[in-house]
Amino acid sequence: MSLKGKLLAAGLVAGGVVGTMAAVNKFIDAAVGELDTMLTGEERRYPWKYGDMFYTVKGASGAKPLLLIHDFSPGASSFEWRKNVDALAEQFRVYAIDLLGFGLSDRPSIDYTAETYTDLIGDFIKEMIGKPTVVVAHGMSAAYVIADAYRRPQLFERLILVSPPESILLESTPGPLGAAWKFILRTPVLGKFIYNMLTTRPVLRSYYEDRGYYNPGLVTDELVEYVYTSAHQDNARYPVAAFLSNYLDMDVHEAAARLKVPVVVLWGHEETAILPEANEAFKRVNNSFEIHVLPGSRSQLQAEQAVRFNSLVRELAGASVSP
Secondary structure: OOHHHHHHHHHHHHHHHHHHHHHHHHHHHHHOOOOOOOOOOEEEEEEEOOEEEEEEEEOOOOOOEEEEEOOOOOOOOHHHHOOOHHHHHOOOEEEEEOOOOOOOOOOOOOOOOHHHHHHHHHHHHHHHHOOOEEEEEEOOHHHHHHHHHHHOHHHEEEEEEEOOOHHHHOOOOOHHHHHHHHHHHHOOOHHHHHHHHHOOHHHHHHHHHHHHOOOHHHOOHHHHHHHHHHHOOOOOHHHHHHHHOOOOOOOOHHHHHHOOOOEEEEEEOOOOOOHHHHHHHHHHHOOOOEEEEEOOOOOOHHHHOHHHHHHHHHHHHHOOOOO
């Protein structure tokens, strides 16, 4: 076969592959249902510079404010606090947010960075809550509230960090590989196809069974379906592309070491792969950090051990802070 013929054949094969991926993407988009919040409370939207952020609020208007911020993963949203809001709202004014790009919030195709979420959280507390707040932050969100509390301590009464990754205390840069990975994931056909393959129902179920819950029986079809639907809303892949390529990483080692706001760290006891080293790392950075471990749970301890979690948060958030 001539060179021209080989190039033509290669082009036809490539075109067929791209066409197949586009067809798969279109099929998945058409099959995804609408997303609705599973939380009780008043539904509101916070108009921010890059888009509106959805949140719910529940509890007496004069009660101490408590802000719940979800983790970062495909399909993440305030849904993870479904077993906590009602119980905590008996004592606090509870705000549960869907970070920009997640859940019911707007999902602009912007270049998401760690500073995007640091600014968003700080602006929300300042403009919508308007008083020192107890913040419960899960996973990577812990980095952003540590940075915020260091920069604007007047906005924070106490931080409660749920299963924060040790990586937030380490220097990290995306590098060329991260940049390439993010570029690929943001492409309209190939990137979307890869993202769709990373967020199938079996993959999401496996993630929650292996890392989220100690009791796999709690990973129900309803849970998987909600997370799947959230993960496949329009433009949901953009913040996840930034997360997977390390563009949402933030080194808060220095901020954590100098932080004056009281900090409590909560772990699931069955996070055995990271628990000893992570505990030591956080205490080494700031010995004033208070550590609690909840038995029979992994990283989704707020759902897996909801009664114990709610009781502990009520106790911690209700405690007075020394001047």
